[in-house]
Amino acid sequence: GYYGAIENQTNTITNNMYPSWFYISVHELGHMWFGDMITCKNWHHAWLNEGFASYSEAVYEEGVYGYDAYKDYVQSFEYWSGGTLYLENAEDTFNVFQGIIYDKGAYVIHMLRGVLGDSVFWDGIYTYSTDPDLMYGQATTEDFQEVIEDVSGEDLDYFFEQWVYDEYYPSYDYNFENRGDSLAFLIWQVQEQAGRRPLFTMPVEVKLLYNSGGDTTIRVWNDEIYQVFTVPISETVDMIEIDPNDLILCDKDYRPEIPVSLDENAPDQDTRVHIYPNPIGESATIEIISSSNNMNLTFYDISGKQSARISGLSGGMHHFDRGSIPGGMYVYVLRDASGQTILADKILLR
Known part of the structure; x- marks a missing residue:
């Protein structure tokens, strides 16, 4: 069945409230500002209601128990599933009130605080919640973003585009x-x-x-x-x-097995590698610009596992057959005869 709570006014006094119900009360009190005084314009932007109310629970933890308690509480909002915070399908209200708008909504607000820093973040939240054009009215994600950008002086398109309008995580x-x-x-x-x-x-x-x-x-x-x-x-x-x-x-x-590129401090600054086409199809041409001999070029997949190795290379043009190597992102490392890394870079295989 369904369960929940709603932020109706009450004069009830409760003693020894069960902890989980206590935080529901904190959540519903958060709606006094985010959801009631300013409500989402439509269900597409429901995270502005529920994300902020959930985040209010973490702010309560911080105010009473300190920042470490806040950090622990925020981790309960980690959301690993797919779906966008901006709800594409908002026609059926039973599809609206899902975990993503509560949990990921709160975590996105936490991340925004991390991007902006405490002072700018709280100035932005205060400005948003007291904006005369939004108070006792409706707001969209774009409205919220505009206020935060005005306060911070930052272009936050990158943040909202990837965290609100796209899905998953890095x-x-x-x-x-x-x-x-x-x-x-x-x-x-x-x-x-x-x-x-x-x-x-x-x-x-x-x-x-x-x-x-x-x-x-x-x-x-x-x-x-x-x-x-x-x-x-x-x-x-x-x-x-x-x-x-x-x-x-x-x-x-x-991943200690993944090489760190040495382009900035390569022992042979005259050595260069050009691989084309990029991305690589069935085969590629490798051009090595170097006066060295007996070099080797090794390809590693994202797990650090060696996928291919070409030995005995010198400056000039070389042919590379991909064979059965699957598509994906790879790192290639050029080493000299002693095994010292000369350079490393990334390459995509289609």
């Missing part, structure tokens, strides 16, 4: 490499292999864990499927963590 594979006084780390989005959106553009926090026991958290702008970042360091990094504060709905997996 899957990050990552690796790192100490290079003396700098650290190079790779972020590789691999969700395309599961038939999902190939790229989610987001600011991503990266925590550097030093050999001394200290740590530093930095933020990078991740807007490529396969992206290498280089940052200065004053001591050796033992490990990195991607999105350590869970500000993004994502999978993340440390």
Whole structure:
């Protein structure tokens, strides 16, 4: 059967309320602002009602028990299924009140807070909830986005397009490499292999864990499927963590077997590799610009497994038959005769 609650006014006093019902009360109180004072213009935008009311529960946790409790509560909103937050099919109300508008709606608001920072985020929420053009009226996702953009001064099309109007989430594979006084780390989005959106553009926090026991958290702008970042360091990094504060709905997996591109500090700056066509079909031409001999070119799939290896290469044109290698994104690594990596890059096989 169906169950639920609604934000009707009540003068009832309840003592020793069961915890789950207590948070339902918090949720319904959240509707006083988000759902009643400002309600969604139609059911396509129902997440503006239910996502905010659910997020109110996490805000209550933060206010009473602190930010760590907030973070723990937000994790209960993780939504891994498909479907868009903007409801395409809103004709049947029984299809409207599904978990996505509650859970993913709340998590998207949490992610927006992470993108903007607390000060700008709360200024934006206050401005939205007190906008005279929206108070005691109706709002759409576009209305909400416009207010937040006005307050933040940021273009947030990328955020709303991928999190509200598209589905699923990014899957990050990552690796790192100490290079003396700098650290190079790779972020590789691999969700395309599961038939999902190939790229989610987001600011991503990266925590550097030093050999001394200290740590530093930095933020990078991740807007490529396969992206290498280089940052200065004053001591050796033992490990990195991607999105350590869970500000993004994502999978993340440390993959030490995946090579980090060395394009920035290649030992032979005159060496270049051109592979065409790209994407590769049944075969390809590999052009190597180098004065070195006896090099090898190795292809790795997204799991880090070697898929193909061509040995004894020198500068010039070479033919590559794909054979039975399945389609997908790959990394190719060119190494010299001693096994030292010269360069690495990505390539797509159709």
